[in-house]
Amino acid sequence: xxxxxxxxxxxxxxxxAATVEQVLSTADVxxxxxxxxxxxxxxxxxxxxxxxxxxxxxxxVRRAHAITSEPKYVxxxxxxxxxxxxxxxxxxxxxxxxxxxxxxxxxxxxxxxAGGVPS
Numbered sequence: 661x662x663x664x665x666x667x668x669x670x671x672x673x674x675x676x677a678a679t680v681e682q683v684l685s686t687a688d689v690x691x692x693x694x695x696x697x698x699x700x701x702x703x704x705x706x707x708x709x710x711x712x713x714x715x716x717x718x719x720x721v722r723r724a725h726a727i728t729s730e731p732k733y734v735x736x737x738x739x740x741x742x743x744x745x746x747x748x749x750x751x752x753x754x755x756x757x758x759x760x761x762x763x764x765x766x767x768x769x770x771x772x773x774a775g776g777v778p779s
Contacts (some may be wrong), residue, residue: 661770662688662700665729666720667713671744676711676736676761683766695720699727707731708773714738714759718751725752734769736761 663680666674668686670693679690690705692698695716702724710731712720721733735748735756745756757765 661686661709661773662707663690663769664702664705664710665691665713666691666693666695666696666706666716667691667736668715669713672713672759673674676713679761680711680766683763684770692772693739699724702731703727705766709734709769711736711761712748712753713768714744715756716745721748721751721753732769732773743744 665673669727670691673691673693677691678746679714680687680689690701690707692701706732709733709773710724713736714765718735721735725733731751732755733753734755737758748756755768758776
């Protein structure tokens with residue numbers, strides 16, 4: 661399972677990566693803080709899941725989804741917010757989760773991708 665995390669806050673991105681690796685130790689996790697580099701990485705690495713931090717938001721999902729609709733896009737919000745969730749879904753996200761990301765959020769992101777993850 662390959663996971664791309666796009667978050668301009670590298671500390672937060674590393675926390676998300678650690679949770680992903682805790683859920684699935686064999687995951688190949690790539691972390692980007694720059695949107696253009698992340699788009700190149702998504703195009704080149706063919707991830708199964710892309711988790712997009714709140715700073716990049718739905719606009720990034722829209723841009724990435726235009727390049728490839730293959731990954732499962734997961735929008736990350738600071739706190740539960742119906743408007744932000746709707747924007748992410750309209751942009752192409754399959755799931756929206758609120759910070760802090762926990763194991764359940766990661767399991768939901770992995771569900772039905774590359775064989776999923778055991779419960």
